[in-house]
Amino acid sequence: MLELKNASIGYKGGVLAVQDVSFTVKEGEVVSLVGSNGAGKSTLLRAISGLLRPRAGEILFNGEPLHAVPPYDIVRKGIAMVPEGRQLFGRLPVIDNLRLGAYALSSKADAERSLAEVLGLFPRLAERKGQRAETLSGGEQQQLAIGRGLMSRPKLLMLDEPSLGIMPKLVSEIFRTIREISKKGLTVLLVEQNVFEALDISDRAYVLQTGKIVLDGQGKELLQSDMVRKAFLGM
Amino acid sequence: MYEQLAQQIVNGLLIGFLYSLIAIGLTMIWGVMNIINFAHGDFLMLGMFISFWLYTLYGLDPLFSIPICAGALFLLGLLIYRFLVSKVMTGPGLAQLVVTFGVSIFIANAAVYFWTPDFRMIQNPLLSGTWTLGAVDLSIPKAIASAGSVVVSFLVFLFLRKTKTGKAILATEMNRDSALLMGINTERVNALSFGIGSALVGIAGAFLSMYYYIYPQVGGTFGLISFCIVALGGFGSIEGAFVAGILIGIVQTLGGYFFDPAYKYAIVFAMYLVTVWIRPQGLLGW
Numbered sequence: 001m002l003e004l005k006n007a008s009i010g011y012k013g014g015v016l017a018v019q020d021v022s023f024t025v026k027e028g029e030v031v032s033l034v035g036s037n038g039a040g041k042s043t044l045l046r047a048i049s050g051l052l053r054p055r056a057g058e059i060l061f062n063g064e065p066l067h068a069v070p071p072y073d074i075v076r077k078g079i080a081m082v083p084e085g086r087q088l089f090g091r092l093p094v095i096d097n098l099r100l101g102a103y104a105l106s107s108k109a110d111a112e113r114s115l116a117e118v119l120g121l122f123p124r125l126a127e128r129k130g131q132r133a134e135t136l137s138g139g140e141q142q143q144l145a146i147g148r149g150l151m152s153r154p155k156l157l158m159l160d161e162p163s164l165g166i167m168p169k170l171v172s173e174i175f176r177t178i179r180e181i182s183k184k185g186l187t188v189l190l191v192e193q194n195v196f197e198a199l200d201i202s203d204r205a206y207v208l209q210t211g212k213i214v215l216d217g218q219g220k221e222l223l224q225s226d227m228v229r230k231a232f233l234g235m
Numbered sequence: 236m237y238e239q240l241a242q243q244i245v246n247g248l249l250i251g252f253l254y255s256l257i258a259i260g261l262t263m264i265w266g267v268m269n270i271i272n273f274a275h276g277d278f279l280m281l282g283m284f285i286s287f288w289l290y291t292l293y294g295l296d297p298l299f300s301i302p303i304c305a306g307a308l309f310l311l312g313l314l315i316y317r318f319l320v321s322k323v324m325t326g327p328g329l330a331q332l333v334v335t336f337g338v339s340i341f342i343a344n345a346a347v348y349f350w351t352p353d354f355r356m357i358q359n360p361l362l363s364g365t366w367t368l369g370a371v372d373l374s375i376p377k378a379i380a381s382a383g384s385v386v387v388s389f390l391v392f393l394f395l396r397k398t399k400t401g402k403a404i405l406a407t408e409m410n411r412d413s414a415l416l417m418g419i420n421t422e423r424v425n426a427l428s429f430g431i432g433s434a435l436v437g438i439a440g441a442f443l444s445m446y447y448y449i450y451p452q453v454g455g456t457f458g459l460i461s462f463c464i465v466a467l468g469g470f471g472s473i474e475g476a477f478v479a480g481i482l483i484g485i486v487q488t489l490g491g492y493f494f495d496p497a498y499k500y501a502i503v504f505a506m507y508l509v510t511v512w513i514r515p516q517g518l519l520g521w
Binding site for chain 2: 049050051070071072073074075076080081083087088089090091092096099100101103104148152
């Protein structure tokens, strides 16, 4: 479904944050990109969602090159992103944040269907519909960010550090939700520093270190690998 | 004494509502693009001149020029965004600052060249005369211009809050990257906002032409005052600009009444200085 071929990505005027990275995400999978802070995980997601352009290499979605698609049309291809730090529209009410999530849908009926599904998945959001997004708690904000991503009825959902800044108690709830979403047939690409939880729910994972993929395999398999245990789990 | 005071407050409100409309246009452009349109006052002048010439050449009353002024300034804003402002959006900050300044100087001088620096007025517009309400005299053209400004301001507010396009503008203003992720063409939002902001000041120009002198430099003071209003209300805040416009209108007239008319603008700018000193984000800013 998603394929990166030898992608090198960097910020304007800076060094390359990601070098010669190749990976694939197949339909229906949950794939994690794990690694420490600064390894280039978020850079990869930003490039896939069009906010950054690769300097070299290709990004293909169902065989179609994405790097030629304008950033605002990526979502129309079926890719939604839940950005790091949630990046909600803070001064707008919850309901408007969700409706903006469906901005790219041309059919009103689809948007209404999405809304009903998302509110069903996150009943807390239904209770807080009229509240400004910035007044929600961290956990609720993350639910809203995920809900907003789901509103466009994507085929691929990308989540950037969904557990960041969330109370530890709520972290496992977030991961449970991600699992639930993937069971409904959605393909998930997850970026996480919370390596244990991420690998636990993933079919496959790639380990990034300073902009390069150093290891890949099945989620459970990587959890057992010496390298992952030493570098990320402190065992 | 009280009657005069009431009269001054009414006068303040009358000009204040118009200030609000002018400032909403400016704050909208700032909110979306973080660009100060220094040509905003000159756009006001263009609106006034369009209204003046439509009246002088074709006998069209300023009241009916309003949609024409709105359309013409919308188009002008769109073109200036497309061909000038968008080119410097990713450039250095100084370029962004200077580009609209250049537009301002160009428009003001072109107006002097084509229309001479003379003061003009629209003689005998459809709306004239005064209403007397108790002790307060209400100039009819001013009252209609103010009421019209309130209506237009409210329509802008509704447009932003209730329509899909309006929400896309607010979303872009709050978080440009997220707006892109939602599928919003933020470049188009920029152009649209520049157009709408300009159209609003065009409408204000048509209103103002019903009772104010029209000359090429007329935008200068109005432009400066609208910067003060935007700063006072909070950069980018529509509601803030509305409230601050009324406030500045009242302060200006009361200041002129209690001290000396010569000082009325000095008091307005003093208020601006105090604002940025005490509350740099403005009354309703964030």
